[in-house]
Amino acid sequence: MSNRVTVxxxxxxxxRTVWEWRNEQATREASFNTRYIPYEEHKGWFARRLTDPHSRIFMVANAQGRDAGYVRFDLVxxxxxxxxxxxxxxxxxxYGTAAIKSASDLLLGTEPxxxxxxxxxxxxxxxxxxxxRAGFVLQGxxxxxxVDACEMVYGGKASAGARTNGAQEPG
Known part of the structure; x- marks a missing residue:
């Protein structure tokens, strides 16, 4: 199996492809916002995100060149x-790990x-x-x-530290 991706x-x-993936049951269950998104609402959101200077959306293709997922970044x-x-x-x-690493490296190499x-x-x-597996480090x-969440960081001083950087399970 090859997990090479292009971004x-x-x-x-x-x-439409992003909308379909966003509304898959498993995706919604793993998201912080679990509600179904109507297509008309998504179309407006997607168009705004593509032109927003603080947003980047990348499509990820598998080794056969078929779209396999997407990665979105909100820049602040x-x-x-x-x-x-x-x-x-x-x-x-x-592909998830490869997409996370490839898109994150691309962003860090091209954006401030x-x-x-x-x-x-x-x-x-x-x-x-x-x-x-993509190199993110648990911060806490x-x-x-x-929703109860893990915060993980890639790049900068955080990734150079220990694997858990002192993060502990809450008591």
């Missing part, structure tokens, strides 16, 4: 928050960003493991949008 900027033509100051979704037919093949932050639901160990545990 390209998303375009308006990717809108010199940090970016990452959001990822992989097509349900492509999960478990290493020094680190990438991931907030991951605590009840999503597969995603936590994918981010760890927090509430994010009212």
């Amino acid at each position: 390209r900027p998303a375009t308006l033509q990717d809108c 100051n010199q940090e970016a928050t990452i959001s990822v979704s992989i097509d349900s037919n492509e999960r478990g093949k290493g 960003v020094h680190r990438v932050i991931a907030h991951i639901r605590r009840d999503n160990p597969a995603s936590v493991a994918a981010f760890e 545990y927090t509430q994010f949008e009212g």
Whole structure:
């Protein structure tokens, strides 16, 4: 199995594909916002994100050149928050880890960003493991949008530290 991926900027033509992935049941369950998103609402959001100077959306293709997922970054100051979704037919093949690492490295190499932050639901160990394999370091545990979450960081001083950087399970 090859988990090589290519990353390209998303375009308006990717809108429906991203919407379909976003509304997959497993994706919604792993998201902080679990509600179904109507297509008309998504179209407006997607178009705004593509032109927002503080947002980057990348499509990720598998080794055969088929779209396998997307990675979105929200840029604030010199940090970016990452959001990822992989097509349900492509999960478990290493594309998530490859997408996270490839897109994060691309962003850090092309934008004035020094680190990438991931907030991951605590009840999503597969995603936590994918981010760890991509080189993200656990910083601690927090509430994010009212949900228990892990905070992980890639790049900057955080990634150079210990694997857990002192983070402990809450008592």
